Each structure stands twice: as C-alpha cells, then as structure tokens.
Amino acid sequence: MLVIENLSHMFRNGGEDTVVLQNINFRVEKNEIVALLGSSGSGKSTLLNLMAGLMKPTSGSILIDNRAIEKMSENELAEFRRSHIGFIFQSYELIPHLTVRENVELPLVFQGVRDKARREQALALLEQVGLGQKTEMFVSQLSGGQQQRVSIARSLITNPSVVFADEPTGNLDTKTEKEIIDLLLDLNKTLGMTFVIVTHEHEVAKRTKRIIQLRDGVLVEDEDWGGENE
Numbered sequence: 092m093l094v095i096e097n098l099s100h101m102f103r104n105g106g107e108d109t110v111v112l113q114n115i116n117f118r119v120e121k122n123e124i125v126a127l128l129g130s131s132g133s134g135k136s137t138l139l140n141l142m143a144g145l146m147k148p149t150s151g152s153i154l155i156d157n158r159a160i161e162k163m164s165e166n167e168l169a170e171f172r173r174s175h176i177g178f179i180f181q182s183y184e185l186i187p188h189l190t191v192r193e194n195v196e197l198p199l200v201f202q203g204v205r206d207k208a209r210r211e212q213a214l215a216l217l218e219q220v221g222l223g224q225k226t227e228m229f230v231s232q233l234s235g236g237q238q239q240r241v242s243i244a245r246s247l248i249t250n251p252s253v254v255f256a257d258e259p260t261g262n263l264d265t266k267t268e269k270e271i272i273d274l275l276l277d278l279n280k281t282l283g284m285t286f287v288i289v290t291h292e293h294e295v296a297k298r299t300k301r302i303i304q305l306r307d308g309v310l311v312e313d314e315d316w317g318g319e320n321e
C-alpha cells in the first residue's frame with residue numbers, strides 16, 4: 092500500500108548537485124509497522140518529506156494506495172494528504188489554546204464532519220490512547236508524553252492509510268519513550284494501523300518487526316527480524 096520505486100533525490104544549489112537519496116526501493120504493506128532508521132544526514136527527513144508529498148522527487152515514484160502522489164496537482168495532493176496520511180511529529184504540533192478533544196477533532200473540522208460525529212470519534216480515540224479522563228483539559232496542561240498521545244489520536248482520526256511518525260519520542264525520557272512506542276505497537280495490532288516510524292535511535296527501531304536502514308542516501312538494510320516478542 093506504500094510503495095517506493097526507484098526513488099532518487101538531489102538538491103541543486105548554485106550549480107552544485109547534492110545527491111541525497113539514491114534509487115530507494117521498498118514497500119510497506121497495510122497493517123505493518125516499520126522503522127526507518129538512519130543517522131543524522133542519512134536522508135530520513137528528505138525521504139519522509141517525499142513520502143508525505145511535501146516535495147517532488149528528482150526521479151522515481153511514491154505510491155500510496157496505488158496512487159502515484161508525485162503526479163498529483165497541489166490541490167489533489169492537499170486533499171489526498173488530509174484523508175490518506177497521518178502525521179506524528181517530534182514536537183507534537185498541537186494548538187495550546189484548544190482542549191485535548193478539540194485538537195483531536197481538528198482534521199475532521201477541515202473535512203466538514205458534523206459536531207456530534209467529530210466529538211464521538213475524538214472521545215473514542217482519546218479513550219484508546221489512555222486520555223479518557225483528560226479530554227477537556229488544555230494541551231498546555233499535559234506532560235510531553237500525554238501531548239504525544241493527543242497527537243497520536245489526532246493522526247488517527249481520519250482513518251488514514253499510513254501514519255508517518257517523525258522522531259516521535261525525540262523529546263521524551265526513556266520511560267515515556269517506551270510507553271509511546273508500546274502505544275504505537277498496540278494501535279498497530281488493535282486497529283491494524285500502518286505506521287512508519289522515522290528514528291535515528293536503534294533502541295526505538297528494534298522494537299518494530301522490520302527495520303529499513305538508510306546510510307548516506309542509500310538503503311543499506313531492509314530486515315524483517317521478527318520483532319522483540321516473537
């Protein structure tokens with residue numbers, strides 16, 4: 092359902108070309124949870140930006156649900172992103188003066204979903220991420236780990252085909268990091284949600300069943316090692 096085909100990208104700065112991704116190929120099936128691992132400068136952010144349709148690749152293709160996103164117009168892409176792709180960011184990107192529930196509802200506001208239906212879906216997801224008691228608090232009153240749970244609930248509310256998590260535990264302590272990855276593994280299992288977790292930490296990556304590793308813009312390893320519990 093996410094297919095990366097012969098993907099290459101270069102940046103052109105004043106006559107000089109920097110090749111950042113070289114002929115990347117992999118596919119992520121529906122219901123999979125994978126880690127995209129690489130050290131700083133390996134090309135993770137560039138790959139993520141391409142997969143999320145935020146940039147067009149120099150060559151190659153990104154298919155999500157059999158649709159080549161690099162071929163879409165800006166409008167098509169904006170609409171496709173809203174309904175097919177979820178995001179989780181290192182710094183949560185929540186709106187501090189809205190409540191927890193309002194933050195989670197926001198993507199549905201943009202889709203024109205009615206009040207009552209929005210509220211019900213948001214409350215159900217907040218229950219699922221362990222924030223059933225905090226729905227009417229402001230996000231600024233929550234801990235980092237709780238804020239990341241809100242952002243996870245928000246990423247799921249449109250029932251996307253894939254959720255991209257960009258260093259989702261980068262701002263969290265080790266214990267909270269473990270809890271957040273536990274939650275993503277649980278949501279993968281219970282909802283069948285597909286996650287791509289971008290990280291530079293091997294400790295985080297090895298908790299998923301499959302690790303795709305980038306080095307200097309090249310995919311050096313794509314290992315399905317069975318996961319920690321199997």
Ligand SMILES: Nc1ncnc2c1ncn2[C@@H]1O[C@H](COP(=O)(O)OP(=O)(O)OP(=O)(O)O)[C@@H](O)[C@H]1O
Pocket residue numbers: 102103104109111129130131132133134135136137138291
């Ligand atoms: N706009 C740009 N112009 C030129 N080079 C760029 C540009 N953006 C990124 N790069 C280069 O591309 C390479 C990969 O960068 P990228 O940000 O994708 O790596 P990363 O693995 O995400 O690193 P980090 O974990 O530090 O964010 C780096 O060498 C970087 O300097």
